[in-house]
Amino acid sequence: MIENIDNYVQLVILGICTVVTMYKAITKQSRLWMLITFFYGAFFLGSLYWELFYLFRGETPAKFYVAEFSWYVSYMFLFLFLRLKNSEKQIPACWIKWLIPVFAGGLGIFFMTFGQITSNIISAVLMSLIGMEAVKGLYSGSKEMKPVHITTLIFFFLEHFLWTSSCIFEDGSVFNPYYYIDIMISISLFVMLLFVRKALGNEVTE
Amino acid sequence: MNYIENIYICIAAPILVAILAMSGANSNSDDDKAVIAGSNRKRVMIFLLVGMTICLLSSYISTYFALVLDADRQEATWEITPLVEEVMKFFPILFYILVFEPEKREESAVNILAVAVGFATLENICYLTANGAEDIVLLAVRGFGTGVMHVVCGELVYIGFVFLWDEFWLRFAGISGLISLAATYHAIYNILVSQDGFVAWIGYLVPMVTALLMLYLRRRMSRIKNKLQPE
Numbered sequence: 001m002i003e004n005i006d007n008y009v010q011l012v013i014l015g016i017c018t019v020v021t022m023y024k025a026i027t028k029q030s031r032l033w034m035l036i037t038f039f040y041g042a043f044f045l046g047s048l049y050w051e052l053f054y055l056f057r058g059e060t061p062a063k064f065y066v067a068e069f070s071w072y073v074s075y076m077f078l079f080l081f082l083r084l085k086n087s088e089k090q091i092p093a094c095w096i097k098w099l100i101p102v103f104a105g106g107l108g109i110f111f112m113t114f115g116q117i118t119s120n121i122i123s124a125v126l127m128s129l130i131g132m133e134a135v136k137g138l139y140s141g142s143k144e145m146k147p148v149h150i151t152t153l154i155f156f157f158l159e160h161f162l163w164t165s166s167c168i169f170e171d172g173s174v175f176n177p178y179y180y181i182d183i184m185i186s187i188s189l190f191v192m193l194l195f196v197r198k199a200l201g202n203e204v205t206e
Numbered sequence: 207m208n209y210i211e212n213i214y215i216c217i218a219a220p221i222l223v224a225i226l227a228m229s230g231a232n233s234n235s236d237d238d239k240a241v242i243a244g245s246n247r248k249r250v251m252i253f254l255l256v257g258m259t260i261c262l263l264s265s266y267i268s269t270y271f272a273l274v275l276d277a278d279r280q281e282a283t284w285e286i287t288p289l290v291e292e293v294m295k296f297f298p299i300l301f302y303i304l305v306f307e308p309e310k311r312e313e314s315a316v317n318i319l320a321v322a323v324g325f326a327t328l329e330n331i332c333y334l335t336a337n338g339a340e341d342i343v344l345l346a347v348r349g350f351g352t353g354v355m356h357v358v359c360g361e362l363v364y365i366g367f368v369f370l371w372d373e374f375w376l377r378f379a380g381i382s383g384l385i386s387l388a389a390t391y392h393a394i395y396n397i398l399v400s401q402d403g404f405v406a407w408i409g410y411l412v413p414m415v416t417a418l419l420m421l422y423l424r425r426r427m428s429r430i431k432n433k434l435q436p437e
Contacts, residue, residue: 066289
């Protein structure tokens with residue numbers, strides 16, 4: 001029950017975010033908006049696929065990881081968005097960003113003890129890239145983008161808490177923190193959209 | 207038992223003959239426009255044939271993966287086939303753009319739609335031979351559904367060629383990302399249409415609605431572009 005509520009909340013939020021960003025990408029004709037649309041769209045499609053697979057087959061997909069590919073792609077588009085935005089400004093070297101791969105890599109090794117080596121390596125690499133870009137942007141990026149970078153970092157840490165909780169808590173009860181963290185991720189994604197909207201408000205048409 | 211090779215030969219043969227017949231058709235013409243139009247028509251025919259060939263090869267590769275991963279029919283359709291098909295459909299266009307280096311990349315990328323149509327045609331014919339042709343309504347909906355779904359997936363990858371080609375890292379990451387996105391969309395379609403009744407109908411309608419939305423967005427985009435152009 002709680003799992004379904006969590007999944008549906010996430011699908012609705014991601015669906016709204018995808019439609020809004022798609023509309024913006026078309027009206028603004030901006031590549032940055034397009035990348036953020038693909039971020040939300042890929043996350044939405046991955047979650048929808050996962051939910052439908054579970055609904056009609058009664059088990060999670062385990063042969064080819066289509067949903068996982070979609071989520072990796074969404075991380076990649078978020079990274080591309082942050083990188084493209086950060087590249088607009090000359091950013092000096094920022095050593096603190098290297099703490100991110102240490103954190104993601106360390107947790108990645110912990111997750112690998114539960115299986116799935118390749119997917120954990122891919123997740124750790126992509127999440128590290130996102131986190132590093134967010135820290136870099138936070139350190140010396142534009143003022144309007146700072147809230148976006150903060151929300152990205154919140155998303156980064158929430159994702160890691162989610163994966164950690166899925167390793168520790170395996171029950172499907174309402175007391176499992178996994179579901180609440182997942183709902184928080186959905187909220188953080190929605191908040192991110194609001195900040196992106198503000199940051200790209202004056203984005204010049206490309 | 208579905209003899210896909212036999213069907214392929216039967217359908218591909220007339221297209222191949224047409225391509226060969228078109229080869230020298232406009233070469234002696236002095237009119238440049240006629241030559242260009244002729245080569246465009248020939249190219250579309252070639253990509254149509256390539257799409258059918260890709261459909262045949264995809265079925266081999268999907269079957270191989272299904273055997274290796276010990277997947278049942280449903281798992282193969284929902285998990286393996288979409289990714290294999292979308293990756294395979296992309297290769298001919300990538301080959302064409304990298305090897306022939308056409309001047310107008312965007313126009314060349316449109317050929318991905320011809321590949322998609324060729325692919326969907328052979329797939330639909332195989333479905334017909336396996337399931338019969340009695341129910342006209344279902345076949346019409348399936349014909350449009352599958353055909354449009356492949357075109358929508360092709361259009362998704364086409365976006366990458368048009369908007370994300372400028373820088374190497376953006377090109378590589380963007381297009382591979384869009385292929386994966388197309389594969390997930392394809393997989394969702396496969397899940398829905400493999401159900402019975404209402405859910406299957408929703409599945410068939412999803413690509414049509416997406417295609418209409420894409421058409422509307424494209425028109426809106428060109429309208430905005432025209433407005434932004436200085437008079």
